[in-house]
Amino acid sequence: MTWTGRGQDSRGQDSTERLALPGVLTAEQVTQTVAAIAAVQRPDGAVPWFPGHHLDPWDHVEAAMALDAAGEHERAAAAYTWLARHQNEDGSWYAGYQDGDPERPTDRSRESNFCAYMAVGSWHHYLATGDDAFLDGMWPRVQAAVEFVLALQQPGGQIGWKREHTGEAVNDALLTGSSSVYHALRCALAIAEHREEPQPDWELATGALGHAIRRHPERFLDKSRYSMDWYYPVLSGALRGPGALKRIAADWDQFVVPGHGVRCVRPNAWITGGESAELALTLWAVGESDRAVRILADIQRLRAEDGLYWTGYVFDDDVIWPVERTTWTAGALLLAVAALGGDEATTAVFGGERLPDGLAPDCC
Numbered sequence: 001m002t003w004t005g006r007g008q009d010s011r012g013q014d015s016t017e018r019l020a021l022p023g024v025l026t027a028e029q030v031t032q033t034v035a036a037i038a039a040v041q042r043p044d045g046a047v048p049w050f051p052g053h054h055l056d057p058w059d060h061v062e063a064a065m066a067l068d069a070a071g072e073h074e075r076a077a078a079a080y081t082w083l084a085r086h087q088n089e090d091g092s093w094y095a096g097y098q099d100g101d102p103e104r105p106t107d108r109s110r111e112s113n114f115c116a117y118m119a120v121g122s123w124h125h126y127l128a129t130g131d132d133a134f135l136d137g138m139w140p141r142v143q144a145a146v147e148f149v150l151a152l153q154q155p156g157g158q159i160g161w162k163r164e165h166t167g168e169a170v171n172d173a174l175l176t177g178s179s180s181v182y183h184a185l186r187c188a189l190a191i192a193e194h195r196e197e198p199q200p201d202w203e204l205a206t207g208a209l210g211h212a213i214r215r216h217p218e219r220f221l222d223k224s225r226y227s228m229d230w231y232y233p234v235l236s237g238a239l240r241g242p243g244a245l246k247r248i249a250a251d252w253d254q255f256v257v258p259g260h261g262v263r264c265v266r267p268n269a270w271i272t273g274g275e276s277a278e279l280a281l282t283l284w285a286v287g288e289s290d291r292a293v294r295i296l297a298d299i300q301r302l303r304a305e306d307g308l309y310w311t312g313y314v315f316d317d318d319v320i321w322p323v324e325r326t327t328w329t330a331g332a333l334l335l336a337v338a339a340l341g342g343d344e345a346t347t348a349v350f351g352g353e354r355l356p357d358g359l360a361p362d363c364c
Contacts, residue, residue: 034307035307044100045078048060061118063079077125080125080134082100083118083141109164112178116185118142123349146188156208158216173221178209193356214233235282260313261298262295271315276295277295310325335350
């Protein structure tokens with residue numbers, strides 16, 4: 001695959017120009033960032049964190065969606081083909097692969113949210129391209145992944161974290177991970193609906209999971225120090241309306257550092273680009289676009305000369321840390337920019353417009 005630098009969307013528009021966001025990114029900067037992600041992608045489609053580091057399936061999909069948002073559909077399809085080729089027999093993927101090499105797994109545990117997320121990416125790619133042949137090819141992979149994940153669902157609806165390399169289930173549930181799975185299940189159901197292949201068991205499982213996320217925090221491990229546990233129930237679509245706004249307002253001052261971005265863990269003086277970009281996407285989803293743009297503008301301090309983004313910044317010490325520039329940080333930022341710019345596939349997937357009805361929140 002050759003980098004063209006002029007990605008186009010399904011309507012033939014220059015996607016990099018359309019992703020430009022005043023006060024955040026110019027079209028030239030978007031082009032540079034997309035090129036930097038493309039430069040890390042391996043010829044077989046794998047997208048590791050950075051050259052020589054590991055690939056995990058969740059962040060691999062995040063980068064692939066950013067490529068689609070930028071019009072690099074061939075590269076995104078290659079990323080999903082990598083997943084299809086290297087899916088385990090039980091429908092899972094390993095949690096880590098050295099430099100994206102399928103023959104060198106670094107972590108043979110299989111995390112539920114990592115495995116589910118390919119349904120989000122597959123639906124996003126279809127909406128970006130209209131490629132029914134792609135969706136036909138991915139559907140058996142989506143089915144297998146969903147069945148693997150739902151085998152970890154607990155009686156209270158929450159999803160167990162992972163299976164160890166021994167096959168032992170870790171039934172403790174993470175709120176962030178389960179929220180991500182909720183989003184993925186809705187995307188899997190959208191694919192099923194598009195194919196006219198109803199999955200009533202998935203619908204019941206998704207409804208039970210959403211109820212647990214909204215009503216039963218005690219069913220999840222307490223990770224409330226982490227900002228992801230704060231905003232992920234909203235980002236995933238499990239919580240919307242006044243309840244979503246109330247949740248965001250409740251811990252805003254705990255996690256958002258004006259002029260810097262979003263803390264990864266409170267009370268640490270450390271903001272991260274990935275969490276900041278995801279919060280921006282969350283804010284967009286609940287109609288707070290002005291605040292989303294401010295968050296994205298604040299984290300431009302993390303932009304490196306090559307167009308990628310440093311993972312985080314310790315603001316008390318004025319130090320970039322860790323000293324790494326990850327494809328998934330850049331991918332999260334591009335997806336937030338795409339949503340704010342009205343990219344149809346991205347807004348449909350993260351705004352819920354093209355996700356199935358009948359799974360509405362039971363509280364607001």
